Amino acid sequence: MKNRKLFETWSPWILLVVILALWQIICSALNISEFIFPSPMRIWEQFWEYKTVIAGHAWRTFWVTMAGFGISIVVGVLLGFLIGSSRLAYAAVYPLMTAFNALPKAAFVPILVVWFGIGVGPAILTAFLISFFPIMVNIATGLATLEPELEDVLRVLGAKRWDVLMKIGLPRSLPYFFASLKVAITLAFVGTTVSEMTASNEGIGYLLISAGSSMQMGLAFAGLMVIGAMAMACYELFSLVEKHTTGWSRRGSQS
Numbered sequence: 001m002k003n004r005k006l007f008e009t010w011s012p013w014i015l016l017v018v019i020l021a022l023w024q025i026i027c028s029a030l031n032i033s034e035f036i037f038p039s040p041m042r043i044w045e046q047f048w049e050y051k052t053v054i055a056g057h058a059w060r061t062f063w064v065t066m067a068g069f070g071i072s073i074v075v076g077v078l079l080g081f082l083i084g085s086s087r088l089a090y091a092a093v094y095p096l097m098t099a100f101n102a103l104p105k106a107a108f109v110p111i112l113v114v115w116f117g118i119g120v121g122p123a124i125l126t127a128f129l130i131s132f133f134p135i136m137v138n139i140a141t142g143l144a145t146l147e148p149e150l151e152d153v154l155r156v157l158g159a160k161r162w163d164v165l166m167k168i169g170l171p172r173s174l175p176y177f178f179a180s181l182k183v184a185i186t187l188a189f190v191g192t193t194v195s196e197m198t199a200s201n202e203g204i205g206y207l208l209i210s211a212g213s214s215m216q217m218g219l220a221f222a223g224l225m226v227i228g229a230m231a232m233a234c235y236e237l238f239s240l241v242e243k244h245t246t247g248w249s250r251r252g253s254q255s
Contacts, residue, residue, distance in 0.1 A: 038218040043225065046218035054207065054219075058226045061192055061203040064120050065230075068127025069188040076132040076180070080139025085169070090144060101133040106194050113199045123195040123203065130191035131184040138180035142173025178242035185234045189227055 020040045026032070027039035034042050047054060079097070083090050105126055112122035196205025204223045211220035 035215050035217055038221055042218040043221045046216065047222035050219055054222060054226060057202060057204050057207045058230065061196065062230055064123045064203065065127050065188045065192040068124040068192065069131055069185055071128045072132035072135060072184060072188065076135025077139055080136040081143065084140035084143025097133065097136065105130040105191055109195050109198045118199045122199045123192050126195040127188040127191040131188040134180040134183045138176035139173050142176035143169045174246045178238055178246060181238045182235050185238065186231045189231045193227060
């Protein structure tokens with residue numbers, strides 16, 4: 001059992017090493033040009049060569065993403081609470097939010113540039129627009145699916161609707177909330193990068209465009225790897241917090 005858990009812990013890293021090894025072997029065996037598909041070694045070389053530049057752009061992308069993500073948490077939780085706590089709000093607002101979520105967020109970037117100019121404004125708002133929906137939906141689902149029998153029992157015991165929502169509904173929504181955070185943070189990085197590719201002179205998105213225009217594909221892939229690493233780190237952070245705050249909802253998962 002102990003060996004199995006240890007293997008499960010290290011399995012993502014083992015798979016990553018296998019993928020990188022196969023990637024390197026294919027690029028070397030087929031002699032693929034680095035201008036078309038760079039090998040992991042070439043990506044590492046360009047990452048190390050431009051590490052200072054990449055770090056500066058990565059920091060800008062990170063804090064902009066965190067700003068947009070923070071706004072999405074506040075708005076997503078508030079809207080989710082509103083929608084999930086009222087049948088009328090659920091019927092009226094949820095379809096509209098679903099339609100809004102179907103709109104391509106990249107199409108908003110030119111509009112945001114007109115409103116806020118080139119810079120951090122469009123990037124923060126794009127990260128927010130693309131990431132708040134999962135949070136809202138999961139909070140609303142956690143509240144709206146509260147068992148009627150449980151609510152009836154609490155009402156008989158004298159609990160008001162507000163008491164039911166705050167003492168039962170919100171705690172019950174925590175597993176949904178953390179699940180949504182793990183999805184939303186990856187989307188937030190996507191939103192920031194897309195905006196930076198269109199309306200910024202800083203950030204990983206800008207670096208991707210610059211590297212692509214100068215045919216430095218290794219540098220472009222290095223930028224993509226940095227985005228993936230930051231998103232994965234945030235994902236693991238939320239998983240760790242979830243494990244220590246909602247362990248009661250994972251009964252039997254360790255077997």
